């Protein structure tokens with residue numbers, strides 16, 4: 001079998017949820033957008049529901065409908081993109097709770113589904129989603145009927161960044177005197193401490209073992225099979241563009257896995273893979289389905305190497321490729337054979 005094996009540790013996922021939930025006195029939701037950060041939305045949502053999550057968030061109404069199918073009635077499913085044109089039927093049928101981002105979305109929602117629950121997203125300085133103070137002044141009269149008032153921090157993974165305190169102050173000011181439940185913190189905000197917790201935290205990446213939740217248990221392991229190993233003589237090149245030239249006799253393994261599997265080209269010649277405890281450097285360019293690794297240091301020829309696992313987290317691999325763990329996770333491709341470790 002040439003497909004890589006992606007192992008998802010559901011026990012670690014549940015443990016990360018419980019650890020993040022134990023950090024705050026209020027409720028802890030689970031963000032399961034982008035197919036549960038690439039790990040499989042239904043599987044992830046069901047595991048987190050069993051671990052105690054009662055509220056879930058997704059990016060789009062379509063994602064919300066898939067989560068509703070997986071979870072059945074009961075849990076609240078919030079949609080960050082709010083109530084977009086064309087979403088009304090899905091919002092109603094899957095009983096989703098849109099986080100309304102503008103006066104226009106609020107008007108659309110109230111006209112289409114007058115008695116249907118909604119939350120409101122406020123922009124406290126990130127300038128991405130949510131009502132600005134001027135929209136908010138005109139819409140604030142509806143705050144009491146919302147199920148949640150929320151905002152999102154731009155720099156929560158940098159605790160010393162002054163924008164954290166500035167956004168906290170703006171959120172407090174925009175919501176002062178309103179009794180509706182409030183939420184400001186994702187994973188990073190949860191770690192910033194109780195001032196940022198309000199009634200509900202909304203971690204995503206920390207659940208899946210990612211930075212900035214340093215104490216997270218790793219959730220994924222990715223093992224790639226070796227298709228063949230060849231001896232390369234000094235001066236020979238490997239792969240597209242002949243970008244690698246052997247400076248001595250080398251043993252080069254060709255592995256099944258490439259950029260079509262989310263192993264992005266930026267990893268070329270920079271990432272490390274592991275044959276058991278032996279680190280092996282990726283050499284040459286990542287191609288669509290294949291990549292090359294120097295296995296000269298291995299005592300016995302390996303039949304597979306780990307690119308994610310006990311020796312390398314998603315964030316360490318991301319660092320090597322100049323990106324972030326979120327991008328590595330959400331790029332994990334559909335070709336892997338997925339195995340789960342039950343909680």
Ligand SMILES: *Cc1c(COP(=O)(O)O)cnc(C)c1O
Nearest residue numbers: 031152186187202203204205206
């Ligand atoms: C993605 C997202 C989250 C979760 O963020 P993490 O950094 O993954 O914990 C929370 N809230 C909003 C609005 C988001 O877009």
